[in-house]
Amino acid sequence: MSNQTSRRVIPIQVEPPSSLSATERSAVLDSCARLKKLPGALLPILHSVQEALTYIPKDAIPLIARELNLSIAEVHGVVTFYHYFLQERPGRHVVHLCRAEACQALGSVALEAHAKATLGIDFHGTTRDGAITLEPVYCLGNCALGPSMMVDQRLHGRITPERFDALMTQSREST
């Protein structure tokens, strides 16, 4: 903390070229301004950026690095380390399907195959209509009522292929 503020950095490039829109840029800067005083601010900032923009745009990384006085490599390293941070813009809804053992014991391997087949995508993919992104997750803490999945931030248990389809239809109909 204290050694971070005393570190001297000679800026090579004041403002890197960026494809961020003005709103995206201000969302990133707002997150930084609000949270950068926190000790260990990088993860809270990345959460805040993803909450605002649904993902961490590549060009947000140099901006965050500059604001936190970190190298681009350091920020990039953190973004890519954590599965939750998305590097591509997801669909309107993000579905996290549990792949862990307790769900496997209740048929999640077959459910996963059903999900991929009906959505026509693999994990980390987005449906062609831009409605749904499918992500794997390793345990949602709902292990007595599996198979489990999360649609956006909402948990659903006892998922059958039929319930999966119904939830996808429901998601597509909502904004």
Add this chain to the structure above:
Amino acid sequence: MKIYVPRDAAALGVGADQTAEGLVAEARRRGIAVELIRNGSRGLLWLEPLVEVDVGGTRMAYGPVQSEDVAGLFDADFTSGKPHALSHGVTAEIPYLKRQERLTFARVGITDPRSLEDYKEHGGYRGLAAALAQKPADIIAGVTASGLRGRGGAAFPAGIKWKTVLGTPGTQKYIVCNADEGDSGTFSDRMLMEGDPFVLIEGMTIAGLATGATQGYIYLRWEYPQAKAALEAAITAAAAAGYLGRNIQDSGKAFELEVRMGAGAYICGEETSLLESLEGKRGQVRFKPPLPAIEGLWGKPTVIGNVITFASVPIIMDRGGEFYQHFGMGRSRGTLPMQLAGNIKQGGLVEIAFGMTLRELLYDFGGGSFSGRPIRAVQVGGPLGAYHPESQFDTPLDYEAFAAIKGMLGHGGIVAFDDSVDMAAQARYAMEFCAIESCGKCTPCRIGSTRGVEVIDRLIAGENAAKQEAILRDLCETLTYGSLCALGGLTPYPVISALNHFPQDFVKPVRASSAAG
């Protein structure tokens, strides 16, 4: 008229919000005044959404109640506790609950987790009051006397950890709660944080008083948004009432608490990775020594412990170390909240003293498999725990007894599989999981896990099987002895146990299962 509908995530996942809305709307339609309380879950998860009605001070249980069952319940006059097809009688008398010894989970499902008043009425903050009257060394002596060992999995004696932090000089010390409950088959941390967040706050505050730490962090996984909301509401309420802040209950002692979110990395449940992550870095494992108790968060002395460990401290302070120590067997003292999960008929939370056998838990509590087929294998202790065949079901739930059969109790998760399981696929998944979640620091874990998947693929394809098996066993030995932390070090547990106990699954034309995912 008080009606309880849990706000626990597992209950919400099967429609508790819709049930609650339905109950309120139907009561209004019938002109019945209802006070709706969103409690935590009782832990009888197969009955969720479990609706409880307060009838003259006794709570009656109905479940699972879907929104379409609501009108029928009112028709049957359930508000007077009358019978209905979904009725289970008096909640506290349900055998699954009655047979438990709930110490840490004493209030979960009973109180309103958003109400500090309710918490105090049910014995909350008595532990803190006792701790405030003691010297730090005496608080720690009480924790040591209780025999409490870390409930995250490693089972290190909590008192010794605290004593090290107390004895290490430092201008700033930290209390860090590891709420990155990533083990499949476990949900006790989640249930506790959602159902009784104040007890965790109280336990961490006591740890602060005992060690001289003034700042606490709860590192919570992103997958638990309900727990985040519950914790943040409780922290706000506790701070407003002087239970957190610069001057706790006018003692002159300070303790602040903050929730920090993880971002989907299993490795961050390892304590040193977690500290790196809290510092805003990649969650890479650190070398030990130095121990976190000496050089932890930002290089400062840090107590890092699991949710259940901290949450067990208030009752130890309140009732005394002797009281807690009285439960359990051998060197495993007190209670462990076990979690029955996977293919199990009656899944849920069972807090009992150490010593009950796996079989009792699976059949007396769990009622056998969910599918109705025989239980063939049980994984105990999360994705790094061993798979146990039926011949080991009489092992008592005790840290040392499980270590003796090359397994581990870990965080108390029990995942049951029926006889349709393909154990070669499970072994392959264990290696695959290690490859996905490895932090990359140690070569055996980073590369060995990928090679492990390939070797298992060749083994089950029958390509020179004897040689592949020898390579797999050798590779597992390299992982065990060449990894800094438990991810690489324990991935061999599920792999080797599957190979040793279920060798027939590895020799075959693979059944048309989906091992390849």
